[in-house]
Amino acid sequence: MVGLALTGLLLAASPSAGEEVGSYAVSGDAITQPLVxxxxxxxxxAALIADxxxxxxxxxxxxxxxxxxLHGTLAPDLTGIGTRLSEGQIRLRVVDMKRLxxxxxxxxxxxxVEEESRRVATAWRSKPILTGADIEDIVAYLATLKG
Known part of the structure; x- marks a missing residue:
């Protein structure tokens, strides 16, 4: 049930402006280099997190x-995430938590995820949810959450 609700909300959001997914290297549990x-x-x-x-x-x-x-309780509280995880660890979790x-x-x-494309609206197919720059902005913000 939660999966269906989440899928519906993802479909309601706007897809990235035609951005292709760039390459990145995973090292352990992190993507150490910025996507852009x-x-x-x-x-x-911070504005993206709140949106x-x-x-x-x-x-x-x-x-x-x-x-x-309006905050959810299905996932961990992100307070202090910048103390618990490095920027690279945060980046991998936002890019592709399913890897972990x-x-x-x-x-x-x-x-x-091409094999899941039949469950993705046409506007979303072959596009990431967020741009690389969006993800870097989120990583930069979450890394500041030290308390």
């Missing part, structure tokens, strides 16, 4: 974000 040429902007990352139509983070996660009454936990309900935000 520059580091992310924490302010833009339930684009990132959907607060649908499942709680943390030090606006509108606490295959049965997770967290979507892969920067991975194309």
């Amino acid at each position: 040429g520059a580091r992310g902007n924490p302010a833009r990352g 339930r139509q684009r990132s959907l983070c607060t649908l499942c996660h709680s943390g030090p974000f606006p509108d606490a009454h 936990a295959p049965n997770t309900i967290m979507p892969s935000y920067y991975r194309i």
Whole structure:
């Protein structure tokens, strides 16, 4: 039931503006290099985290974000995530948490799953949910959450 609800919400969000998924290297439990040429902007990352139509983070996660009454409880609280995980570890979790936990309900935000394309709306096929720059902004913001 949760999976169906999450799928519906993902379909309601806007797909990335035609961005193709770039290459990245996974080292252990991290993607150590940024997905794009520059580091992310924490302010833009905070805005993305709070945007339930684009990132959907607060649908499942709680943390030090606006509108606490709308935070989900299906996934870990992100308070202090920057203390617990490195930027590379955060990046892999946002890019493709399924690599670490295959049965997770967290979507892969920067991975194309062709074998699942029959369950994906046409507007989403062969596109990541977020751009590489969006992910870098989210990583930059989450890395600041030290408390």
